[in-house]
Amino acid sequence: ETGVTQTPRHLVMGMTNKKSLKCEQHLGHNAMYWYKQSAKKPLELMFVYNFKEQTENNSVPSRFSPECPNSSHLFLHLHTLQPEDSALYLCASSLQLDGSYGYTFGSGTRLTVV
């Protein structure tokens, strides 16, 4: 257990469904991130939140909607997804300007869109 918890671990959803991914950290970190990992591609940054404020949206389609109610929780709301959105979605957190240790990642949610 890394200290960053993601639920659910696996999710299968239809293209017309609405679902949410949850991420929680109690490491005292100030920044939280959503990444997408597709097969044979680099981890793609989706969103960055710093002290609950969104600081980056990396041209993500509006069918992905993030929410950060506080520095410990991050959600990714999903609606009308496409099969090509099937991927591993990783949440991470970091201390602002923490030096060399980068992020702490969760174990990810494996999403399958059918």
Add this chain to the structure above:
Amino acid sequence: DQQVKQNSPSLSVQEGRISILNCDYTNSMFDYFLWYKKYPAEGPTFLISISSIKDKNEDGRFTVFLNKSAKHLSLHIVPSQPGDSAVYFCAARALSLQGAQKLVFGQGTRLTINP
């Protein structure tokens, strides 16, 4: 435009020998470089990092080398062990205007250590 590249998708090394994983980058503004290790069904875990002002950092069996003029870094693992079999991601750090980190990742290299 991919700013961090790992050109070898896979690498196979015999147990006890040296594993060398390579990474190239294009952005001169990156200030830290990191290596992450990922097992199946788990998130990436931090392995070792290096500041852009250094050219070498060593931690046990792991050493990272940075060649700024060539915009190239490498991870050396010696001796390689079966438990080192995993996907290794190279990452480079940039800071946003708001002070948050942003890590840019390579595609990963799958390392297999053969007994």
